[in-house]
Amino acid sequence: MASVDIRDVRKAYGATAVIHGVNVDIKDGEFVVLVGPSGCGKSTLLRMIAGLENITGGQISIGGRVVNDVPPKERDIAMVFQNYALYPHMTVYDNMGFSLKLRKADKAEIEKRVSQAADILGLKPLLERYPRQLSGGQRQRVAMGRAIVRNPQVFLFDEPLSNLDAKLRVAMRTEIKELHQRLKTTTVYVTHDQIEAMTMADKIVVMHDGIVEQIGAPLDLYDRPDNMFVAGFIGSPAMNFLRGKLGSENGRSVFKSDSGLSLPIARAPAASDGKPVVLGVRPEHLATNGDGAAVNVVVVEPMGSETQVVAKTGDQEMICLFRDRVMPSPGETIRIACDPNLVHLFDPDSGKTLAA
Amino acid sequence: MTDAAIATTATGRSTWERLRSHRDWMGFWFMLPAAGILILFLAYPLGLGVWLSFTDAKIGRSGSFIGLENYDWLSDDKIFWGSVFFTLFYTIFASIVKFALGLYLALLLNKNLPMKALLRSIVLIPYIVPTVLSAIAFWWIYDSSFSIISWSLIKLGLIDNYINFLGDPWNARWCLVVANIWRGVPFVAITLLAGLQTVSPSLYEAATIDGASRWQNFRFVTYPLLTPIIAVVMTFSVLFTFTDFQLIWAMTRGGPVNATHLMATLSYQRAILGGNLGEGAAIATAMIPFLLAAIMFSWFGLQKRKWQQGGDND
Numbered sequence: 001m002a003s004v005d006i007r008d009v010r011k012a013y014g015a016t017a018v019i020h021g022v023n024v025d026i027k028d029g030e031f032v033v034l035v036g037p038s039g040c041g042k043s044t045l046l047r048m049i050a051g052l053e054n055i056t057g058g059q060i061s062i063g064g065r066v067v068n069d070v071p072p073k074e075r076d077i078a079m080v081f082q083n084y085a086l087y088p089h090m091t092v093y094d095n096m097g098f099s100l101k102l103r104k105a106d107k108a109e110i111e112k113r114v115s116q117a118a119d120i121l122g123l124k125p126l127l128e129r130y131p132r133q134l135s136g137g138q139r140q141r142v143a144m145g146r147a148i149v150r151n152p153q154v155f156l157f158d159e160p161l162s163n164l165d166a167k168l169r170v171a172m173r174t175e176i177k178e179l180h181q182r183l184k185t186t187t188v189y190v191t192h193d194q195i196e197a198m199t200m201a202d203k204i205v206v207m208h209d210g211i212v213e214q215i216g217a218p219l220d221l222y223d224r225p226d227n228m229f230v231a232g233f234i235g236s237p238a239m240n241f242l243r244g245k246l247g248s249e250n251g252r253s254v255f256k257s258d259s260g261l262s263l264p265i266a267r268a269p270a271a272s273d274g275k276p277v278v279l280g281v282r283p284e285h286l287a288t289n290g291d292g293a294a295v296n297v298v299v300v301e302p303m304g305s306e307t308q309v310v311a312k313t314g315d316q317e318m319i320c321l322f323r324d325r326v327m328p329s330p331g332e333t334i335r336i337a338c339d340p341n342l343v344h345l346f347d348p349d350s351g352k353t354l355a356a
Numbered sequence: 357m358t359d360a361a362i363a364t365t366a367t368g369r370s371t372w373e374r375l376r377s378h379r380d381w382m383g384f385w386f387m388l389p390a391a392g393i394l395i396l397f398l399a400y401p402l403g404l405g406v407w408l409s410f411t412d413a414k415i416g417r418s419g420s421f422i423g424l425e426n427y428d429w430l431s432d433d434k435i436f437w438g439s440v441f442f443t444l445f446y447t448i449f450a451s452i453v454k455f456a457l458g459l460y461l462a463l464l465l466n467k468n469l470p471m472k473a474l475l476r477s478i479v480l481i482p483y484i485v486p487t488v489l490s491a492i493a494f495w496w497i498y499d500s501s502f503s504i505i506s507w508s509l510i511k512l513g514l515i516d517n518y519i520n521f522l523g524d525p526w527n528a529r530w531c532l533v534v535a536n537i538w539r540g541v542p543f544v545a546i547t548l549l550a551g552l553q554t555v556s557p558s559l560y561e562a563a564t565i566d567g568a569s570r571w572q573n574f575r576f577v578t579y580p581l582l583t584p585i586i587a588v589v590m591t592f593s594v595l596f597t598f599t600d601f602q603l604i605w606a607m608t609r610g611g612p613v614n615a616t617h618l619m620a621t622l623s624y625q626r627a628i629l630g631g632n633l634g635e636g637a638a639i640a641t642a643m644i645p646f647l648l649a650a651i652m653f654s655w656f657g658l659q660k661r662k663w664q665q666g667g668d669n670d
Contacts, residue, residue, distance in 0.1 A: 050561075050565060051565075052561050052564070052565075071564075072564050072565045073564065073565065073566070073567035073568070077565065078565065079561075079562070079565050081558045081561070081562060082558075083556065083558055085556065085558040085559050085561065085562035086562075087559060087562075087563075087576075087577060088581065089580040089581060098563070098566050098576070099566035099567050102566060102567045102568055102572060102576075103567060146562075146566075150566075
């Protein structure tokens with residue numbers, strides 16, 4: 001086990017820079033998720049940690065050792081690929097034992113380590129099968145088994161669940177998290193799915209266009225996003241953003257949207273009356289309230305545990321997620337309100353969160 | 357409703373009607389053109405060839421059945437055994453070198469080289485030049501008084517006299533093997549390249565992380581994944597080489613003194629030029645066991661690879 005240190009790492013393909021100076025500290029035993037939309041550089045960063053891509057600038061160290069020029073096999077890492085990359089001509093047993101075979105471990109040792117890993121993942125009955133004869137979830141597990149057998153310092157996962165169906169993905173998510181709690185091996189996990197990131201990570205690194213937008217614990221990112229990108233990326237359904245101005249009513253700070261909606265806010269930045277801002281409010285923080293702001297219902301989507309209502313204020317759509325079973329009809333006007341402590345204010349130009 | 361109409365309804369449609377709409381009957385008609393072509397152009401000539409080998413047919417005279425006399429005759433024929441020897445020699449050496457060179461070229465072309473598409477097309481050139489043209493080119497290269505090889509070696513001061521490439525039996529044999537290799541390598545290289553491109557790059561990455569060196573990557577990942585295609589391409593390569601005719605005929609016509617006769621060229625010479633259809637057919641028929649052996653070899657080679665079949669979850 002080891003820490004991973006990423007210092008001002010850059011990557012360029014010719015003149016095209018794709019990663020512009022990324023800094024991440026990964027502590028020993030931590031589960032870190034790199035998340036971001038496709039093309040944000042998260043997979044490239046992971047591949048640089050693995051040694052599959054050259055590092056253009058900066059420095060990556062694993063367990064205190066700078067690995068910039070260390071070949072992948074000497075980095076003591078194991079990687080699980082999106083398409084599993086199982087060797088089709090080898091049985092599950094041979095797939096899992098391949099790295100040990102290359103290291104010239106003796107047969108008894110290979111046997112012992114493979115069967116230990118197979119026990120952990122419940123692969124015992126499948127050891128003699130070929131990858132073709134396995135289901136998606138089983139292949140996924142073999143790919144993890146291959147990583148576990150090596151007992152590496154760091155596990156790297158590159159979107160390991162994206163080829164599975166929704167139900168299996170949820171199950172494997174839990175399984176990977178359990179596995180990490182058991183083995184406590186430092187893990188770097190890449191995904192584009194913010195729910196995977198939220199549910200699995202000790203620490204999330206949100207990336208966008210080759211830079212790190214924010215690093216923090218899942219709930220920190222949810223509660224205190226640094227900017228509009230993180231606020232909109234983390235959480236599902238995504239946060240509503242309303243353009244408007246700050247003002248005051250009866251001595252209390254309020255937000256007045258361009259569409260005429262007025263929402264109370266708990267803390268406003270000092271001397272900010274009339275200042276243009278973007279207000280962010282999560283759908284789940286909105287509730288129906290007789291004294292609240294009026295909006296027009298567009299679509300109602302009941303989901304059982306909650307009801308999602310798409311409403312319109314002016315020409316802006318808002319998504320509301322109500323815990324109580326309200327069934328407004330489309331076109332109807334409903335009144336909504338939210339806890340003034342749970343709204344976020346952003347600078348409309350920079351997108352940064354405004355300090356209260 | 358009339359009585360007749362009721363009767364038809366009761367018995368259902370006529371036999372012809374039922375037959376016409378039956379799936380197997382339709383299938384038969386769809387298969388007929390293919391079967392017809394195969395029977396007319398493959399099975400019939402093959403059968404006729406085998407039948408001729410049991411007769412004393414000559415050009416212009418349909419022969420009578422003489423049993424195994426042709427074969428008996430051939431078994432004492434030194435020239436025939438010489439052609440069997442040279443056919444095997446030619447096939448084995450040319451195939452081994454074509455495989456090695458082809459695999460090497462394929463691995464090279466599979467890398468990210470500048471002007472990759474252009475290089476790939478260049479490799480194909482020997483294959484698209486008509487065989488007779490390339491044979492004539494080789495004929496000039498090997499010419500006893502105009503050979504560019506001899507000329508270059510003399511200019512370099514390495515030899516004193518022009519080499520008698522096609523006049524000496526062993527020289528001629530090796531020269532033909534070289535010409536065949538030159539012509540056959542592109543087929544092997546491009547086919548193996550196609551095979552290489554089906555190997556997912558992430559397998560190499562996984563193996564690299566697992567600690568495989570470049571050689572181990574080849575030995576444990578590339579080669580085993582390529583074996584099915586190697587089996588197919590080498591079967592074809594062996595069959596083509598074994599039955600080669602054009603190259604030999606254009607360059608040496610089996611000479612000097614029958615040293616470079618392949619079974620195919622000898623058969624042609626005896627049957628068409630010599631007029632002994634029966635004997636020529638016997639030589640051609642004698643090729644069949646060798647060809648079957650080559651096919652069986654790759655067939656059973658292919659059967660062994662269980663990992664390709666998969667699919668069932670038992």
